Amino acid sequence: xxxxxxxxxxxxxxxxxxxxxxxxxxxxxxxxxxxxxxxxxxxxxxxxxxxxxxxxxxxxxxxxxxxxxx
Numbered sequence: 001x002x003x004x005x006x007x008x009x010x011x012x013x014x015x016x017x018x019x020x021x022x023x024x025x026x027x028x029x030x031x032x033x034x035x036x037x038x039x040x041x042x043x044x045x046x047x048x049x050x051x052x053x054x055x056x057x058x059x060x061x062x063x064x065x066x067x068x069x070x
Contacts, residue, residue, distance in 0.1 A: 003014045003022065014022065054064045 003019055004011050005014050005018060051064055051068065054067070055061070059067075
């Protein structure tokens with residue numbers, strides 16, 4: 001499939017090198033997004049685990065919320 005690029009207001013076909021660079025940029029961007037999602041999930045898991053540990057120690061839900069805001 002032919003890909004196009006807009007350069008100085010003129011639409012033209014991408015060169016083979018530009019298509020390769022574009023494809024690699026898409027792969028790299030997806031990897032960064034996936035890594036960020038995983039990190040966010042890990043943070044939420046750690047937060048929930050920490051909250052549960054405080055509850056297991058005998059703190060009330062209100063005390064935990066007052067301490068850490070969750």
